[in-house]
Amino acid sequence: MGHPTHEGSIVIPYRRPEAGSQPGTRYDAYRSNLRRAPAGPLIFLPHTLSEVTGPIYGHGAISETDNDLTRQHAGEPLGERIIVTGRVLDSNGRAIPQTLVEIWQANSAGRYIHVKDQHPAPLDPNFTGTGRTLTDENGVYRFVTVKPGPYPWFNHYNAWRPSHIHFSVFGRAFVSRLVTQMYFPGDPLFPFDPIFQSIPDEKARQRMISRFDLETTQPQWATGYKFDIVVRGPEATPFET
Numbered sequence: 001m002g003h004p005t006h007e008g009s010i011v012i013p014y015r016r017p018e019a020g021s022q023p024g025t026r027y028d029a030y031r032s033n034l035r036r037a038p039a040g041p042l043i044f045l046p047h048t049l050s051e052v053t054g055p056i057y058g059h060g061a062i063s064e065t066d067n068d069l070t071r072q073h074a075g076e077p078l079g080e081r082i083i084v085t086g087r088v089l090d091s092n093g094r095a096i097p098q099t100l101v102e103i104w105q106a107n108s109a110g111r112y113i114h115v116k117d118q119h120p121a122p123l124d125p126n127f128t129g130t131g132r133t134l135t136d137e138n139g140v141y142r143f144v145t146v147k148p149g150p151y152p153w154f155n156h157y158n159a160w161r162p163s164h165i166h167f168s169v170f171g172r173a174f175v176s177r178l179v180t181q182m183y184f185p186g187d188p189l190f191p192f193d194p195i196f197q198s199i200p201d202e203k204a205r206q207r208m209i210s211r212f213d214l215e216t217t218q219p220q221w222a223t224g225y226k227f228d229i230v231v232r233g234p235e236a237t238p239f240e241t
């Protein structure tokens with residue numbers, strides 16, 4: 001069978017994603033990727049022990065409000081309060097417990113706290129836009145935040161990003177680290193966004209869109225969105241930086 005365990009010398013490789021389910025190495029309509037796209041074909045390297053095993057992250061450094069972006073300052077941020085939750089899964093659909101999930105996002109007006117973001121929308125003194133947490137024993141993570149606004153960028157004339165939250169997930173090992181973006185259902189900007197459209201496969205694109213969930217929604221307090229993340233394999237959430 002040829003797949004001894006990690007104790008042996010042969011390593012069980014990761015399953016490869018389906019063609020078209022991830023962005024290509026180059027997508028002409030997304031201009032800033034042209035300068036970083038590889039010029040030649042990719043070289044596939046066999047997986048070795050260091051690609052399928054990983055570090056164990058400690059718990060101590062994560063504080064109580066790290067997964068609640070509405071409680072990191074003296075007051076509450078303006079905007080639509082939301083709960084974002086879901087599971088982190090491996091390529092065989094198994095939950096990944098105790099893995100680090102980090103997010104960053106614009107505020108409800110669509111503005112980042114970043115020197116490069118100077119477009120005329122207000123900063124919010126009560127919102128930084130970064131959070132992190134560990135998944136629980138069932139691979140579940142949960143954040144409280146505000147819904148980010150869409151924002152303009154310079155990719156092409158009248159370019160606007162759909163509302164999104166950036167995610168970084170560490171998974172089981174270094175090579176299962178995933179950086180992606182979570183979108184909101186029904187966003188009218190999807191057809192015009194070359195980052196979203198750079199993934200050719202329609203089903204793969206849908207895996208980046210969260211779904212509204214009434215059970216996650218809390219009465220008189222916050223609407224809820226579900227977003228499961230698959231770190232590798234044919235069902236993987238597409239990689240988007």
Ligand SMILES: [Fe+2]
Nearest residue numbers: 106161164166
């Ligand atoms: Fe962004």
